[in-house]
Amino acid sequence: RYRGNSRVVDGGDSRASLSPEAHNVPGFPSGISGPHLLDRLREQARTAGVRITAGRVSGLRHVGGLFHAEGLAEPASARAVLLATGMSDISVPADLPEPATWRGLVRWCPICDGYESSDRRIVLVGEAGHGPSHARFLRTYTRDLPLVLTPEGGPPSARVLAELEAEGITV
Secondary structure, X not given: OOOOOOEEXXXXXXXXXXXXXXXXXXXXXXXXXXXXXXHHHHHHHHHOOOEEEEOOOOEEEEEOOEEEEEOOOOOOEEOOOOOOOOOOOOOOOOOOOHHHHHOOOOOOOHHHHOHHHOOOOOOEEEOOOOHHHHHHHHOOOOOOOOEEEOOOOOXXXXXXXXXXXXXXXXX
């Protein structure tokens, strides 16, 4: 809308695509599914003239005042680049059927999905680096919250374990 020439390179694996319904999205008071939200965001970007390309940028070179994206099927260059890389989850080491996600039995994001599990038992699976802070956040929504720690990153400190216990979070 500012008469710029913008392009989004979309890797196609947004965490939002795993959300069957979220109620914390402005403009959707009755909730919206992740895939539907992503469709709406892409539609809005396209109506503003943004070109959306499927793919992944593997590198950037800065030559002659321009950034040149590497790894795309067609060349892409720009004066400025905004990196919005998202994040990757460490998947639970289990063979979970996809319907478990779509029925809301398995959730992937405490921020996106915490409200959806209000006042229900939530079993949080995470590593020691982020699991405790996610558990504290999820206590906003439920009092019944065991935390199952994965081996990545090693065990939490005795101080963190004591704090979690004091907050009623079983590890």
